[in-house]
Amino acid sequence: MEIALLFAAAFTVFCISALVMAPVLLRPDAEARRIQFVVATERPDRRHITQKERLEEGVLMLSRGLRERLGISLSAGLQKRLTLAGIRTASAPDIFFAAQCLLPLLGAFLASFIDGNTWFWIFALGVVGYASPNVWLTETIRRRRERIRRSLPDTIDLLVICVDAGLGMDQALLRVSKELAMSHGDMQDELMRVQLEQQAGRPRMEAWQHLAERVKLTEITAFVSMLNQTERFGTPIVRALSRFSADLRLKRKQHAEEAAAKTKIKIIFPLVFCIFPCLFIVLLAPAVLSIASSLNSAAK
Incomplete structure (x- = not known):
């Protein structure tokens, strides 16, 4: 009995001593304390998940489970x-x-x-x-295609300015993509994807060809073909870009003139079916009412 009491007392003293000495013995070194100070933050560790996010996650899980049960692949x-x-x-x-x-x-x-x-x-x-x-x-x-088509002349003009200032094609592409972030987000997104593909090791013309396949615009396809021919035959890139930009703006002007000329034909249908009946009613209704009144009085 006395041995058990002595063992319990010794174990208690050991636990108390360990608790007292633990902060000193387990204290991190100076480097660990410096790292803890750098990464310390007052923000809570867990982000509050809103009810909308929970509902969206539930709908996605239900949709994914239904699709997998039905065997429908993406x-x-x-x-x-x-x-x-x-x-x-x-x-x-x-x-x-x-x-x-x-x-x-x-x-x-x-x-x-x-x-x-x-x-x-x-x-x-x-x-x-x-x-x-x-x-x-x-x-x-x-x-989105229409927004990219409208942003292409401005993009090429910026490329001409950057390349003419002495930047390479890759550096000019990166600079132009940063400048287009506010005004032409779709074009900036596609240019950044081209830049990322090149950084991943894909050849330049192959990355541009993927851009043409993604967007599927005649102007983008012609632009990629122009870049391919310029790189193959050694044509000055500034001259080719300037000429291509001028051609794009000319086509844009011609397209606007064509749309303006079509309005003369398109406006005939609203005139015939909407405006002319109202004019006829306003102009002929008093005469018709007067003739009807005269006929009624003559009949009486």
């Missing part, structure tokens, strides 16, 4: 179309699939409240809900 065409629209997040295909699943259900649910031809409206709104994501994606791709 098509390369959808990935390519999302890339053309400038959407490159990893969750974009799942969000698109969730929209294609939920919007028809939402349309059918709203159509169930319509009195008369309920099944027709359920089918119609379901089809509209299913086709809406594809229509939205197609329109997004078209608008």
Whole structure:
């Protein structure tokens, strides 16, 4: 009994001594304290997750699970179309699939409240809900291509200035992409991707060719072909870029003149179907009413 008490007392003294000496023995050295001071922050370790983020994550998990159970794989065409629209997040295909699943259900649910031809409206709104994501994606791709087309002359002018100032093509590309960040975000995104591909070890012309394949614009394809010929035959890049920029602006002016000339024909239909009937009513209605009144009085 006495041995047990002595052992317990010794163990207690050892624990107390260890607790007292632990801060001294386990104290980090000067280098570790300096690193802790550098990385120290007053922000909480865990970020607060909002209810919206939780809902989005739940919808994505449900969409991903449904797609895997049905055995539907992500098509390369959808990935390519999302890339053309400038959407490159990893969750974009799942969000698109969730929209294609939920919007028809939402349309059918709203159509169930319509009195008369309920099944027709359920089918119609379901089809509209299913086709809406594809229509939205197609329109997004078209608008992005149009923004890139409009930003191309300014981009080439900046390239001419940078190359004429003595920068190489790669340095000029990096400088121009920084300058376009505020005004032409889509073009800046594509140029930065070309720069990243070159930094990853891809040849320059192959990276530019990938740009032409991604955007699929006639102007971009012609620009890449011009760069390829310039590099192959040793033509001065400044002269080629200046001439190409002048041709682009000329085509832009011709396109604007063509659109202005088409308005003369397009305005005929609103005039005939909207404005002329109103003019006829305003001009002929008093005469018609006067003739009708005269005929009524004559008949009496």
